[in-house]
Amino acid sequence: MSSSMPLLLPPSPLPTTLFIILVLPLSLLLLRLALRRNLRARTHDMPPSPPKLPFVGNFHQLGSLPHRSLHALSQKHGPLMLLRLGQVPTLVVSSPDGARDVMRNHDQVFASRPALKPAKVLFDGTTDLALAPYGDSWRQLRKICAFHLLSSIRVQSYRLIRQEEVGFMIRKISSQASPTTSVDMSEIFYSFANDILCRVVSGKFNREEGRNVLFREPIREFSVLLGKFYVGDYFPRLGWVDVLFGSMERAKKSKKRWDDLLDGVIQEHEDRSAKGDDDDDDKDFVDVLLSLREDPANHALLTPQTVKALLMDIFSGGTETSYVTLEYAMAELVRSPRVMAKLQHQVRGIASRRKGTVTEEELDEMVYLKAIIKEVLRLYPPAPLLLPRELMEDCQIQGYNIPKKTRVIVNAWAISRDPSHWEAPDEFKPERFMGDGAMDFKGNDFEFIPFGAGRRICPGMSFAIASLELALANLVYHFDWELPGGMTVHILRRGRLGKVVVGIPDKAVLFRRPDQIPLPAKTCNETTYYDFCVSSLGSDPHSRKADVKGLSTIAIDIAISNATNTSSFAADLAHNATDASLVAVLRACATKYANAREALQWSLEALSTEAYDYAFVHVSAAAEYPNVCRVLFRQNPRLAYPAAMARREEDLEHLCTIALEIISLLG
Numbered sequence: 081m082s083s084s085m086p087l088l089l090p091p092s093p094l095p096t097t098l099f100i101i102l103v104l105p106l107s108l109l110l111l112r113l114a115l116r117r118n119l120r121a122r123t124h125d126m127p128p129s130p131p132k133l134p135f136v137g138n139f140h141q142l143g144s145l146p147h148r149s150l151h152a153l154s155q156k157h158g159p160l161m162l163l164r165l166g167q168v169p170t171l172v173v174s175s176p177d178g179a180r181d182v183m184r185n186h187d188q189v190f191a192s193r194p195a196l197k198p199a200k201v202l203f204d205g206t207t208d209l210a211l212a213p214y215g216d217s218w219r220q221l222r223k224i225c226a227f228h229l230l231s232s233i234r235v236q237s238y239r240l241i242r243q244e245e246v247g248f249m250i251r252k253i254s255s256q257a258s259p260t261t262s263v264d265m266s267e268i269f270y271s272f273a274n275d276i277l278c279r280v281v282s283g284k285f286n287r288e289e290g291r292n293v294l295f296r297e298p299i300r301e302f303s304v305l306l307g308k309f310y311v312g313d314y315f316p317r318l319g320w321v322d323v324l325f326g327s328m329e330r331a332k333k334s335k336k337r338w339d340d341l342l343d344g345v346i347q348e349h350e351d352r353s354a355k356g357d358d359d360d361d362d363k364d365f366v367d368v369l370l371s372l373r374e375d376p377a378n379h380a381l382l383t384p385q386t387v388k389a390l391l392m393d394i395f396s397g398g399t400e401t402s403y404v405t406l407e408y409a410m411a412e413l414v415r416s417p418r419v420m421a422k423l424q425h426q427v428r429g430i431a432s433r434r435k436g437t438v439t440e441e442e443l444d445e446m447v448y449l450k451a452i453i454k455e456v457l458r459l460y461p462p463a464p465l466l467l468p469r470e471l472m473e474d475c476q477i478q479g480y481n482i483p484k485k486t487r488v489i490v491n492a493w494a495i496s497r498d499p500s501h502w503e504a505p506d507e508f509k510p511e512r513f514m515g516d517g518a519m520d521f522k523g524n525d526f527e528f529i530p531f532g533a534g535r536r537i538c539p540g541m542s543f544a545i546a547s548l549e550l551a552l553a554n555l556v557y558h559f560d561w562e563l564p565g566g567m568t569v570h571i572l573r574r575g576r577l578g579k580v581v582v583g584i585p586d587k588a589v590l591f592r593r594p595d596q597i598p599l600p601a602k603t604c605n606e607t608t609y610y611d612f613c614v615s616s617l618g619s620d621p622h623s624r625k626a627d628v629k630g631l632s633t634i635a636i637d638i639a640i641s642n643a644t645n646t647s648s649f650a651a652d653l654a655h656n657a658t659d660a661s662l663v664a665v666l667r668a669c670a671t672k673y674a675n676a677r678e679a680l681q682w683s684l685e686a687l688s689t690e691a692y693d694y695a696f697v698h699v700s701a702a703a704e705y706p707n708v709c710r711v712l713f714r715q716n717p718r719l720a721y722p723a724a725m726a727r728r729e730e731d732l733e734h735l736c737t738i739a740l741e742i743i744s745l746l747g
């Protein structure tokens with residue numbers, strides 16, 4: 081130690097004080113210069129930033145529509161900008177290349193979410209799925225959600241629910257609209273999106289119990305709370321301001337409301353399961369979560385708080401986004417008579433009028449409808465800034481150094497209106513999504529990312545699209561739409577930065593002209609199959625004295641005996657057949673006709689309680705089953721479809737159509 085000391089001291093003639101006076105300041109100066117050079121080099125590698133104000137940083141540059149303000153800033157400062165919002169460095173990405181870097185090339189390091197204040201209160205310190213940091217619990221929750229609720233097989237299995245809810249919506253509009261009144265579609269669309277989710281998540285939320293309505297207010301409040309500005313999220317030391325202004329109290333109240341509702345739902349499911357009342361075929365998402373919780377491997381993950389947080393995510397993530405899309409779609413269609421006429425022509429042409437409704441099989445052919453939904457999502461992505469992300473490691477993109485912990489906002493709205501990628505980007509032109517090579521929203525075309533992309537892509541995409549397509553097709557199939565005299569639709573959006581931001585059109589109140597196909601009561605005169613109707617109904621002596629409801633019951637009774645006989649007929653054919661494939665197909669046909677009979681019986685029950693919408697939906701379902709039999713024969717070219725089966729199929733379809741047309745007179 082002593083031998084090294086002199087090396088650190090100046091050579092002997094210079095006294096120590098002189099060293100301190102001359103050499104130390106010089107060294108400090110050099111060090112400062114070096115640091116400044118280094119800093120300049122580092123900031124030089126950072127994305128450009130608009131000028132900031134002290135303390136607030138770039139906050140003052142965000143208006144009430146942050147996606148628009150950020151878009152305007154990006155046009156001046158470039159597609160990658162580094163803003164400082166309060167004390168939070170925030171990278172704003174406004175180009176497809178930047179989005180590709182964030183959500184594909186470096187997806188993993190950008191896959192986390194910032195810890196936001198309201199989420200901490202609403203989720204009670206636990207993690208949900210949508211706002212969870214990247215990590216094991218997020219991964220497992222996402223797997224559970226994607227597999228047990230939102231996989232394409234699951235989504236297909238909700239078909240009947242969708243069909244029923246669309247039927248209900250159509251009936252509701254029918255009952256409210258008249259040539260002289262207008263209908264507030266916002267409320268109707270909101271209920272539609274909400275009720276579908278309620279039924280899928282917990283079949284127990286049925287309309288009769290009124291549970292679905294109880295959830296509407298908390299869902300709305302949840303979106304408002306997540307969309308609010310919290311001082312503490314941007315100025316961590318000023319978090320007390322949120323307490324002072326009551327924001328935290330409001331979040332706590334909302335949390336309590338959710339707890340009361342969800343605890344009740346969970347308790348009911350547990351009671352049902354304890355009594356052994358939960359049928360395996362009838363399991364809803366809450367049942368699934370509770371049974372997964374039984375597995376010791378999931379104990380730590382699926383705590384009661386986490387289960388509730390996940391349910392809150394699903395309710396709120398799925399409701400607002402879908403209803404807003406439907407609302408924008410109708411608003412745009414009403415504003416564009418050309419597009420509306422083309423869509424109605426396609427939908428009405430493809431959907432067989434005999435069934436009185438559009439079914440899911442027919443949607444595949446409705447390419448214009450699909451293009452319209454894409455175009456609506458392009459112009460009005462319900463989450464225009466996606467959900468905020470947070471960078472987990474230092475990362476370099478497009479030559480810029482982005483430090484760890486930077487918050488990241490992808491401006492999907494700006495990207496999907498960028499004129500260098502979209503011709504006439506502000507115009508509503510669904511045709512741009514037609515034809516080979518058209519873009520899709522599945523996260524591969526970074527010019528169009530309404531559902532995000534990469535690991536955090538929206539898991540509810542197929543769920544949402546299935547409901548939207550069926551709803552929109554039926555809305556334009558059943559009604560003609562126009563605005564009350566002289567009204568215009570204004571399409572606005574409001575929301576706040578970095579949270580669940582939804583678009584809310586400005587009171588898009590639409591007007592419906594009554595459908596062109598009302599049938600006069602108590603007569604077959606205007607049904608599609610007049611002769612068949614008269615001869616079938618006439619075969620029942622009660623028909624002479626029956627009123628409209630009685631006639632619909634008679635039509636369904638006759639359809640039931642057709643379905644029952646055809647089921648036995650197919651079973652007999654199967655019994656006598658020797659070819660194994662033929663036997664299998666005929667047995668399947670027997671089952672399908674038995675299903676049809678069952679659906680018709682349900683429709684009778686619904687009729688007896690005057691639940692005409694349900695009766696309608698069940699008869700529509702019954703009309704569908706025989707198709708399956710024909711398709712099975714068609715899929716096996718070796719097998720001939722027996723002529724007697726074809727005749728019976730046609731009869732059943734006609735009977736169902738007549739029943740549907742008569743039920744339409746009831747509502």
Ligand code: HEM
Binds near residue numbers: 533537
């Ligand atoms: C038109 C309808 C919808 C749109 C446009 C939409 C859009 C989005 C977007 C942009 C994100 C963030 C993606 C990202 O960070 O890259 C997201 C996340 C999410 N969405 Fe959707 N969504 C829709 C419907 C739904 C539905 C119906 C559900 C559930 C039933 C749902 C559940 C979720 C969940 C749980 C997340 C969080 C995923 C995660 O962080 O891992 N969404 N959605």
